[in-house]
Amino acid sequence: MINIAANLTKINEEIEIASNKANRSSATVSLLAVSKTKPSQLVQQGYDAGQRQFGENYVQEAVDKIHELAHLTDICWHFIGPIQSNKTRLIAENVSWVHSVDRIKIAKRLNEQRDNNITPLNVCLQVNISGEQSKSGALINEVAELADYINNCENLTLRGLMAIPENSKDEAVTRKRFKQMQTLFNQLQHQYPSVDTLSMGMSGDLAIAIECGSTMIRVGTAIFGSRS
Structure with a gap:
């Protein structure tokens, strides 16, 4: 039987070792537990072990x-999968x-579908x-225009x-790829005070990602086990 608490401890230890080396x-690196295809009971186990941020790839799930x-x-729920136009309302609302x-x-x-009465949607x-x-x-050459658009959306907050x-x-x-992302991220930070998140790196490359400035590591299988 999978021990989610032990797996979370192991990943957090790896993050600490990589951070020290860099x-x-x-504390500047968050762990996003990717719970796609896993039942809510396993998310509950992760929560009980102290994890608070969870990532999902499929809207209805x-x-x-x-x-x-x-x-x-x-x-705290993060949506990290591809976005279809007909699913934006569910994402904006949840x-x-x-x-x-x-x-x-x-x-x-x-932006149009996010309720004005709740906090803006954090966007990477x-x-x-x-x-x-x-x-x-x-x-890369499309990032500047997209960032500018989001920064001017009332119900979105550009985070990274x-x-x-x-x-x-x-x-x-x-x-090389992570360094390119770090350069882009630094450029955005100089322009937009709200930018503070560089979401890159998974269990196999988290040390390199942290070396290159990642602030959020996304890990699924190493926490919850293989996809069923």
Whole structure:
């Protein structure tokens, strides 16, 4: 039987070791537990072990879990999957963060569909840093216009960037992509005071991501086990 509390402890220890090696405080790096395809009972176990931030990839599955776990008033839900136009309302109405905004059309819909009476939706722009045609995300030369648009949306708060580089066993390639993201992130920070989040790195490359300035690591399987 999977021990989620022990797995969370192990990942947090890895984050601390990597942060120390990068001369950073581990307090500057958050862990996002990616709970896609896992039942709400396992999210509850993670919550009971002290985890508060959870990421979901599929809209309806996320909404179901959010409703099932509505009694956990300080849990924080992040949507990190590709966004279809017909699903923006559910995202705008149910989560606190979205990491995968990659075009103005989606930002416009989220802004219009977010209730004015709740806190603005925290937004990270997804960047297709490796330029893969099969992958979602804005290209590097599209980031500035998208960031400017979101910064002017009343119901959105621009928080930073997210990326999933190409799957490479070459650490030099991974480091290059993460460094490119760090440069983009630093540029945004100089322009927008609200920008404080660089969402990149998973269990296999978290040390390189932290070395390159990541402030949020996304981990799923190493916490919850293989997808069922």
